[in-house]
Amino acid sequence: MARRLFDLNIRRGRVKFESPNVVSYVAKAVEVATWLIQKRTINLKLGGKEYPVLIKPWMMKLELKELRLREVETNFWILALRVPLDAMCYLPSAVEGLIGGVKCIHPPEADRSKPKLMNIKLDMDPQTRFRVEDTLSIESPKGELWTVQVATPFSDWCRKCRWYFHTEDDWPRQAESSTRRSWANSRLPRQQPPVRQQEGQNSQRPNQASTSQVSNRQPPGQQTQPLDRVLPGPAPPGTQGQSSAAPQAAVQQLQQRTQYEGDARTLGQGYQELYPAFFNYNQADRDLSDPFRLPNPEEPGYTWYSNIRGEGDQQAVIRHKLDYYALVSKGLVQRVTYVRQVGHPLSDHKPVLMDLVLSGGRERGRSYFKLNSQNLEDQGLLDWVREQMASWRSARPHFTSTADWLDGGLVVISGVLDVSSRILARHRNKEEEQCRRRVEEAEGKMEMHPISTLVWAKERETRTAEWKKLQLDKQSRWEETLKVKGILVYDRMTRETFRKLLPSSSFQQVVQLDHPFDQRAPKALTQEELLEYARIFYANILTTRRTEDIVDTDLSREVNMWEDTAALLEETDRLALDRPITEEELKQTGKEMAPGKCPGRDGLTVEFYRACGDVLFPPLVEVYNEVLGEGKLGGAITHGVISVMFKKGDKAHIRNYRPISVLNVNYKLLAKTLALRLGRILPKLVERDQGAFVHGRSIFVNILTVIESIEVIQEENLDPAILLLDMEKAYDRVGWSFVLTTLRKMGFGQGFCKWVIAMYTLSSSTVQVNGHLSRTFQLSRSLRQGCPLAPLLFVLQLEVPLNRIRKQPRIRGLPLSANRDCRTKALADDLFLISANTAESLEAVKSVPGEYSLLSKASVN
Structure with a gap:
């Protein structure tokens, strides 16, 4: 029942406003209706105001009428x-x-x-x-x-x-309303398509009575033909208070290139506005921007190259970015999918190609609810959460497991907090607006009569002080938010600082996607098509290719890659990892988790769990520890939202977006607790060649080793093979059977393995594109990017192929001493390999990624 009723992606019972302060609700299950009737009242106090709700059973119209007659x-x-x-x-x-x-x-x-x-x-x-x-x-x-x-x-x-x-x-107005709509529609003017006219011809206007028309002559030589869209010219420059670099004649020439006909009120409907790039307008005044840097952050963007100039050592080539790629408005920047430059044999200026989607403009979706931590300052909201969790225990018999019962309770809390956040936001905005109006009222009454000027001046100071206090409170809140982002600590005027301070023009809207696997399929333009293409891509990547494997499959029987991995977990460490979780440990984990992070699908933040930990941590501990027996985590806990972030390249290719799994905090609490336990033991299991995610190690050591190795090769004139390997979608392609086989071979206990199985093998996801969510799909592989435990598990399972390379006798690395050589360095999934430039050594190096790809289905570039 819990999955059917309390899944946030499923629309639940019908809600209808019957009259002022009266709402009817039709539940999908008898259990929900029974629980609501038993609850009878809901009292929520927000901002010092109480919102009481009285719950009564639903009655049919006939029953309600009979009840009212009895009351009469x-x-x-x-x-x-x-x-x-x-x-x-x-x-x-x-x-x-x-x-x-x-x-x-x-x-x-x-x-x-x-x-x-x-x-x-x-x-x-x-x-x-x-x-x-x-x-x-x-x-x-x-x-x-x-x-x-x-x-x-x-x-x-x-x-x-x-x-x-x-x-x-x-209803007496029903017939009148339908008649009025028909009469109104019949009087709508019919708009004719604009027509280009040859000079000297008279334009036929369909609406001679219109008072708002524009007619501009077309240059001679143009043929009479319908236009697909109207190209309005920019506003005339030279307006008082504005500066412009565009000459008046250029603007007039642009305006004369269009022909408008018909009523101006309906003429522009459905047309797209285009901005000219062949005039040297002032970008700031015209609110234009160059979209080249967005998909090409690393390229210099030179559009003009000179021939070699100078003689001898003074020879040089001059490069400049002389031309704008395309000046478009900030609204159209999000619709640019690709910008690139191409060479041309007949010109020293490079032609520029740009893909721009003009149709299918759409607004960003509302996404899902995310709790504003400022609302936690309202004590009435916290009191309601505690009362709700206490009363929710009466619904426990309706659920088959504690995990499902907890999922249902958190979904109810999330829904009420969603509504409460809107009420509190409206209250804050209303309070500030009232302060502003009261100050303006006092200023206006100061001018009404000389006798009352001083009186209202003092009143204005009092009201201004109240308004200022609200602003100071808001300032202190913003300072706390900036501290979380690291602005006040690292407040140097750098590019990174300004990027953090800027509002999210950083949000990259997805306007077009190619089918991820079928090149002949049409491009996705509508929001539904974009969501479906993204879902197809990630559902395919997160689906295992080894369908016969289960969590108990021992992959070493197929290819024993683990024979070179000698690291084993000590008995004390194994017991420390397998011990049940306590409330004190969970509270400490909550304190160590970073605040201000994006919450998962339920919208509940780390700050919320800290504030209400006294009622939330006990059932969470119960659910976590039930996994050590035969229990499991709830479907809402293991559900994640894949948020895509554009990297670089063609925006129409979904592969150019980085997926981040946004997970619920109740999932992260378990993952962070296990990560803190494992992090203390990880240096004993991972060799020093791995520099990522291991406590006490730094990437700087591996960088120095690579630099020194290259210097030795150059000084001694050696001829080794240096390989830089990277894994495509490294975290997403990891097979669960490979991870669990590695854990068992290293001596991990059943308790830790059960937690890993519960967190990953029962997980589901949905993709978020432009603030909209796709349909849910199940995962059958992947270590989620966004899970605190995932990097540590990834480093552990990667030790298997790295140990294979370190101990393979046929591989020869860079000699360091008589018995030692340097073969590999790793930074998570980025591998640096040095091998002797011989067929035997290179074949042995090549065989290791092959075996690893066979068992884990990873893709090594």
Whole structure:
């Protein structure tokens, strides 16, 4: 039931707003409805204001009507509708005289559609319900007569127009509304396509009565033909307060190249705006940018090369970037998929090719909910979380496991926090806006009368101080955020600092994708197609090619690569890794996790788990330790979101995006706990040739070793083979059977292996593109980038092929002494190999990646 009801990717029961402050909810399961009815009330206090919710069972219309009729027998009321102000004082006496039995008169409320008229509710004696009519006549002592309508609990009610005496079926405005829509559509003007005219011809305008038209002459020689789109010229420069480098004549020439016809209000609908690149406009004034640097961050971008100049040692070639690649608006920069330069034999200026998607522009999606840590300052929100977790224990019998029960509880909390975050954000914005208006109000009243100037000046200072206090609080909050990003600590004016400070024009919108495997397939342009192509690519990569392997498969029986791996785990270390997790250990892990990181699909951050750890850590520990028996992790815990980040190259190729798995914090807490345990033992299992992810080692040592090796080769005039190997999608292609075989060969216990199996083999993912999420798919291989434990497991399993190279007798490296040579250095998946330039040694080196690729299905470049 938990997977069907509490999966964040599945849309749950129907919600409908019935009337003000009344919402109906149709649950998909009887268990959910039963639990809600048992809960009866939900009290949420946000920003000092209480939001109570009363839960009642759903009733059919007939049952609800019967209930109201039964209530009428004890509580009867009438509602006088749209009573004029002059008749209000005579209403009680008129009701008492004609109907009688008035118990209570409620305060009048202004009518929604006619504010000058009042609706007045009166509590009546139940016996008077037989004497009430639909109209009531009110007469004043002077003889004035008013007739008002009277509604009772028996009167019909229309939810569409929110008025009495009719229902939705006989709504009087329904026929009028349909007639009005048809009449309005018939009067819409028909737009003709713009037509280029030869000079001297008269343009035929379809709407002579239009008051807003533009007509520009076309240069001679143009043929009459329909235009695919309109190319509007830029705004005329020279406007007061603005600077521009574009000459007026150039702008007028650009404007004269277009022909507009028809009504200007509908003429530009559906057309794309193009920006000219053949005028030397000021980029800052025109808000233009050069898109070349985005897909080509490492290339210099020279567009002009001179011939060799000078003589002798003074010879040189001059290179410049004389030409803009293409000046486009910042909105169009995201639609550029590729920019490159090509050589030309007849020109020293390089032609530039650019792919630009003009159609299919789309807004960024809302993505999924991410909790703002500022909301945790509201004590009422934290109190509700604690009450919710305490009451959620009553729902435990409805779930088959503790993991599913915890998944359901966190999904409920995530949904309420999503709504609460919007309420608190609205409250903060409203508070700041009210401060601004109060200051402006005081400034305005200072000018109204000289006598009150000083009074309002003091009031303005008081209100300004309140506003300033809000700004100072916001400033301190931003300082804390910048400290997390490292801005205040490393505040040098460097490129990295400014990149962190800049807003996310850094977000790279995906506008077009090629099919990852079928070159004949059409390009993906719509959001649904983009998501499907991305999902196909990552689902293929994260699916194992060894379908016959299971978690208990011993790959050493096929090819024994582990015979050269002699490192074994000590008994004390094995027991330390297998021991159950405690609440104190989990709290310490939460303190060591970095704040400010992007949360997973449930939107709950590290700061949230720290603030509510007293109610969240105990069930988490219970779920984690159940894995040591026959338990498993919940589907929501192991679910991840693959967020793609553009690297460089063609933006239409999904391979040019770096995938990052954004995981839930409750998953990361377990992974970080195991990583902290394993990190203390890892230096005993990994040779010093590996410089990544091992405590106490530095990449600098390996860099120095490579530099010194190259210097020795040059000084002694040696002829070895130097190989630089890299693995394609290294983490994503790792097979789970290879990792588990390595762990067992190194002496890891069953407890640690069960945790690894639960974290990886039952995982699922979805791909996020432009803020939209794709369909979910299951994983059958990969060590997730974003998992704290993944780098350590990757280094461990990579020791198997590295040990094979270190101990292979046929491989000869760079001699260091009589019995030692330098063969390999590693930085995670980047390998540096030195081999004697002989057929035997090179064949032995080549065989090791072959065996590794056969067993783990890794791809070595």
